[in-house]
Amino acid sequence: MSGESIALIMSGLLLLGLFMGHPLAFVLGGTAVLGAVIAGKPMVLGIVINRIFGDVLDNYVLIAIPLFVLMARFLSDSGVTDRMFEALRHLMASVTGGLGLAVVFISILLAATTGIIGASITVMGMMALRPMLQYGYDRKLATGLIAASGCLGILIPPSIMLILMASYAPGLSVGQLFAGAMLPGVVLGVMYAVYVAFIAWLKPEWAPPVADEEQISRGAMWRMLIVEAVPPLILILGILGSLLAGVATATEASAIGAVLALLIVIMRGRFEWSTFYSALLETGRTSAMILFIVVGATAFTGVFNITGGLRASQDLIRGLADDPYTLVAVMLLVVFILGMFLDWTGIVLLSFPIFLPLVAEMGIDPLWFVVLMAVVLQTSFLSPPFGYALFYMRAISPPEVTTTDIIRGVIPFIALIIVMCVMIIVFPALVTWLPTALYGG
Amino acid sequence: MQVQQTAPLSRGRVSNLPIIRLIDGVNEVVGRIVSNVAIVFAGIIIYDVFMRYFLGEPTRWAFDLTKQLYGFYFIMLGGYALRHQAHVRVDLVTERLGHTARRWTEVAGYVIFFFPFAWVFARRSWDFAITSYNQGEVTYGAVQLPVYPLKMAMFVAAVLLLIQGVSEILKLVLDKADHLEPMEPLDVR
Amino acid sequence: DTWTMTTTWPSSLELIEIDRHWVELANDLVDDDKLTIEFYDGGSLVPAGEVFGAVESGTIQAGADWPGYWAGRDSAFSPLSTTASLFNAVDYVNWIQEWGGADLYNEVYGKFGMVYLPYGVTNNESGFRTVDKPIETIDDLKGLRLRLSGLEQGKLLEKLGGNQVSMAGGEIYQSLERGVIDGAEFSTPNVDFSGGFQQVTKYWSTPGWHQSSSVFGVMINKAAWDALDEETQSRLKTAADATMLWSLAFTEKRATEAFGKFKEAGTEITRLDDDTLAQIQTMANETIEEVACENPLSAKVYASQIGYLQDYAQWRDASAPFNLGRTPDGPDLAKIQECAQ
Ligand code: NA
């Protein structure tokens, strides 16, 4: 059987499984098994086990995933992140567009503590959405902003997505990717803030100032801000600092982060055994969920590769693009379209083995390319029909907010993400400057 | 699209088939115990960092051991995550189907995708583990940590996943699965 | 027939050229209707550490490797891949082709249902590269955390007062830069240069006493090998012999070029003095005796190697200075022979 046919059959099975609503991890794994059997090569299934063990279990880099999840759980389950937002809300709500700006800033902070989109969006949705709607914020602006800002977590380090990308990209370390994605992530957040400020100036009725119903004094407010926001901030700076300055590896930083987060919770007097234990259980389920997708994807890719599907896909892309810019454009478009149906985990795991060799062939800087992919993948949460962020938003929005409001709300932010991509293509230094400054050429 | 469900720990599933209770119970116990391993490897990493930076005496074993504990940790939790329906899925299409149609679509998903994979995973990791055991395989380098316990754990994990699939499909066939019902909106974290 | 073959090397490491060379020769020499070898870069089918298992189980028919990676399965793989301060590349060629070495590869790999064709040698590895302190004597090694691979190598380093840190090749650069380790050995100068070590280390201590030379080759599943006719088998062996000779010249040329590039990049290159090397030799001998005596098969390989050295010494020393390499003052043959029983 030709590589083209097997590529077609396996892609078809993958789509079928996804639309049947079966868990992605097992759709990938099952497609691997069926693909090998259909290709008449059931003996290649041995490599599935070799790959699961060697690529996923015996992988030092991936240890950081459960530990960063744990860190985020400690912070959010104990209410530390909620309080952080409250403090900032009191500070900024009383100016036009202020609440919107508070959402962006706190999202950037949250992004630097968590990589979990659901956690960020839900915290922001519960804390910010109701007051925003209550005081007359435009429904599209409010929901779009919260959804888009919440997604910054996968781009701004520490990020589980970047850890997984590093594990799949030979020659790129987690530290390099964190450094490379830092500036684009923050700039994108700032672009969201500028957009909110611009809308607030253009249409003040869409983002009115919000009277502070609790009437707390300026002194109390600053005290609250310092007490609530500073410890997590120190945590963030400590982790990123130690990682980027070269004191610790990503895996070490994740362990330190988890323990420091626990200490913050204890120091804030919010430690409870039940919360602690449920954070551990929750982390176990989330980690198993993410890493089993890696298990399924490594099975899929192994079979896809050995049966010739991978080479066929690469030849197809090569046929479409014969210069680096067209190649990158084609690949970004593929990722964008995949993003309408899959989330980043599946996209990274399926596309990296196909794309990265082509990128190397064309002499494109892999760090630049991977960060560009990371930025485009922001859209995978926002683009309809299958966007997690859309779904999270719908789940936490009051009934008067329609799904159409949410979808129309995220469109300007998708446009901003695309603008960001163009900026990275035009100014590659956005990605390469920080890693070069930190690690040299 | 399904959002990971938070632990409905208090809301246990009521089912009268002993086999379902047994399988769910086994994975629940395994999950509750193994989830704590994250703290163990976090602790070992911190100990190693401390020994290295403050005492200048890195441990010889921390690197290999944390890697093995991490592998053990997540692989053993696959069945537990399935028991809690925590594995990400896209159900925007199926949520529009009627209850019965959706139920049988899910059953078909298990038959077409889950069981072929879980069976190959279990069957082949048995060969993989037993080969390693027979060879007394150890890690490569001066610190010779045995490797076969982790490979054995992978086989056990595959079996736990497989039997959890049996439990889940039985629940679907007997119409006892509770994850088909719409979730509370705030059940999202 | 078609074989699927992969390697332990990613396409970014120059060592993969040796594998590609053999595959090309083999495909040229063997008629297409007899055998075609389809070669996949390292990591694309199975991760490096799983190549052995994939060939052993027959999932794929052939896998290129450096035998030392499998020392966790049998410590006898270690001397098949390299020696601490014993063989140079020519010694391996001599031993493999005329002093019974080839049979020992097949005996050790044969335990796991595989046939082995050694087809690559590289001579001395670079030695240690350190961040901020040169290594000129044994004292300089004391307390250093050094990335080093290998069982004998780790034990020897510990005897010399250093600490072995095991890490994958891809992690070395960052670890050096961040001070997670004080220094590292990786491979030959050309491979090291492509890894960018000149950017993060200031000093380079030669020679590479921990790994005086290395062997590379291909593991072939026994059933797949037996299915070939004798002529095809012999053509694959011819391709292996030709590749081995080419690999020696190719890697020495590349190492020489890279040595110059390291100097240009400002790396300070120091050489251990003869006294230090003599002391290291003594401890290397002790280590080899210890490790060999823990495994009769390992002892058998070492006994054959040391036997070769002693046998060849007569003529090698007589032909000095036009000889090939040196006769090391190696481990105690009688003692190791006893452990081989
Ligand atoms: Na993040």
Ligand code: NA
């Ligand atoms: Na999407």
